Amino acid sequence: MAKAQQRLYRCQSCGAETSRWAGQCPHCDEWNTLVEEAAVVRIPKGLKGGTSSTLAFTDLTLEAHDQVRFKTGISEFDRVCGGGLVKGSLLLVGGNPGIGKSTLLLQAIARLASNHKVAYISGEEALAQIKMRASRLGVSESPVNLAAHNNMREILATLEGPEPPEIVIIDSIQTVFIDNIEAAPGTVSQVRACTHELMRVAKARGLTLLIVGHVTKEGMIAGPKVLEHMVDGVLTFEGDQGHHFRLLRATKNRFGPTDEVGVFEMTQQGLSEVQNPSMFFLGERSEGVSGSVVFASVEGTRPLLMEIQALVAPSPLSMPRRTVIGWDQGRLSMLTAVLQTRCNLTFHDKDIFLNVTGGLKIQETGADLAVAAALVSSLTQTPLPPHVVVFGEVGLSGEIRRLPFMDLRLKEAQKLGFTEALMPSLGKGEEKFHLKIRSLSRLSNIRDVFKEISREQ
Ligand code: TYD
Ligand code: MG
Numbered sequence: 001m002a003k004a005q006q007r008l009y010r011c012q013s014c015g016a017e018t019s020r021w022a023g024q025c026p027h028c029d030e031w032n033t034l035v036e037e038a039a040v041v042r043i044p045k046g047l048k049g050g051t052s053s054t055l056a057f058t059d060l061t062l063e064a065h066d067q068v069r070f071k072t073g074i075s076e077f078d079r080v081c082g083g084g085l086v087k088g089s090l091l092l093v094g095g096n097p098g099i100g101k102s103t104l105l106l107q108a109i110a111r112l113a114s115n116h117k118v119a120y121i122s123g124e125e126a127l128a129q130i131k132m133r134a135s136r137l138g139v140s141e142s143p144v145n146l147a148a149h150n151n152m153r154e155i156l157a158t159l160e161g162p163e164p165p166e167i168v169i170i171d172s173i174q175t176v177f178i179d180n181i182e183a184a185p186g187t188v189s190q191v192r193a194c195t196h197e198l199m200r201v202a203k204a205r206g207l208t209l210l211i212v213g214h215v216t217k218e219g220m221i222a223g224p225k226v227l228e229h230m231v232d233g234v235l236t237f238e239g240d241q242g243h244h245f246r247l248l249r250a251t252k253n254r255f256g257p258t259d260e261v262g263v264f265e266m267t268q269q270g271l272s273e274v275q276n277p278s279m280f281f282l283g284e285r286s287e288g289v290s291g292s293v294v295f296a297s298v299e300g301t302r303p304l305l306m307e308i309q310a311l312v313a314p315s316p317l318s319m320p321r322r323t324v325i326g327w328d329q330g331r332l333s334m335l336t337a338v339l340q341t342r343c344n345l346t347f348h349d350k351d352i353f354l355n356v357t358g359g360l361k362i363q364e365t366g367a368d369l370a371v372a373a374a375l376v377s378s379l380t381q382t383p384l385p386p387h388v389v390v391f392g393e394v395g396l397s398g399e400i401r402r403l404p405f406m407d408l409r410l411k412e413a414q415k416l417g418f419t420e421a422l423m424p425s426l427g428k429g430e431e432k433f434h435l436k437i438r439s440l441s442r443l444s445n446i447r448d449v450f451k452e453i454s455r456e457q
Pocket of ligand 1: 096098099100101102103104133136266267269270271
């Protein structure tokens with residue numbers, strides 16, 4: 001007969017199980033993440049015998065009640081959700097501690113409270129703390145049902161009760177627990193089991209649930225990674241603690257597009273929407289400085305202009321420094337190699353510092369040409385004129401490739417008063433913009449283009 005209980009060790013980072021403790025997880029190679037848990041060994045009953053009912057099938061026609069969405073009126077938030085929160089869905093909002101998840105969700109739920117029955121359940125903060133935050137945000141009068149609680153038994157009883165709230169926030173999934181699971185709150189088994197239960201209730205009762213999940217580096221608490229496959233959508237809230245702006249990204253969405261981005265600014269009265277993010281990110285740009293380039297990026301479907309700064313300086317070191325903030329270090333190595341081979345520029349005896357201002361992190365490959373322009377500008381001490389935007393992907397043979405949404409980038413640049421674009425060759429319909437276009441097909445031409453631009457100034 002099988003043993004009813006044995007011990008097992010579960011990695012708090014990737015969720016893998018091992019029967020023996022080790023300092024390093026054999027699956028994801030993270031250190032100190034294995035935690036002992038009670039394993040319930042299920043004895044298979046077999047499928048013979050017993051009674052089971054058959055499935056009730058339906059067709060693919062969409063019913064009106066299948067597509068109810070709740071709009072918060074915070075347009076950046078609604079857009080990232082794909083046009084509002086979907087009835088009967090479970091959304092995970094992840095992010096570093098202190099980034100502003102509770103603030104954002106309290107603001108969103110307070111807006112929804114005027115038309116819907118909503119609840120905010122916090123396992124992290126005391127009622128007084130949440131009330132103080134609400135008064136700071138100016139939403140104290142909103143009819144939000146507030147509770148500070150972390151036992152899932154009562155939370156589920158409320159959600160499955162006679163008149164449950166339509167929209168509920170659980171802040172955070174790492175603080176709630178199911179009392180018959182022998183593991184501390186925040187461990188993989190608790191977090192998974194709680195999410196599973198919440199998912200079941202959301203689907204069965206048609207409730208909209210938002211759960212907060214902290215991203216953790218140490219791995220002793222399970223992060224949102226373990227839950228991503230279970231939930232309907234994942235919104236990540238990110239930003240730099242030293243800066244005021246915050247980005248809300250949809251990294252998974254079963255009911256809308258992913259890669260949408262919402263931009264917010266953290267103020268004294270909570271998060272406010274940034275209507276014109278390009279203006280916001282270029283606000284502190286100093287013009288006429290070598291190494292500074294404006295990159296026209298697209299985040300999701302949203303054009304965003306940002307400044308890239310490079311500083312190339314002679315290095316006393318045998319292994320020169322390469323410091324990159326906000327971009328991929330590997331791509332910088334590739335780009336310097338291409339610049340060295342295809343354009344005869346020397347970087348092997350130079351330190352390179354690259355920075356995307358405002359604490360932004362570029363994720364698309366379209367920044368290659370802008371970074372190359374910043375490097376060449378700093379190396380040759382030639383400032384680019386302030387009215388030029390740059391974008392394009394660079395290949396290993398030095399060819400410049402086209403990017404998606406080129407017209408969106410040009411439109412945004414034109415809106416903000418830029419008059420010239422250094423970019424890959426133009427496509428159909430893109431010539432209608434009132435910008436002087438300098439198309440580059442090969443990176444080897446970059447020095448000539450620089451000379452031409454600075455001569456014309
Ligand atoms: P919070 O929402 O508690 O973060 P999280 O839930 O992600 O852990 O936000 C905490 C930070 O936000 C805190 O450092 C203070 C700052 N903050 C403001 O700057 N203005 C505000 O109006 C509020 C409510 C918070
Ligand atoms: Mg919080």
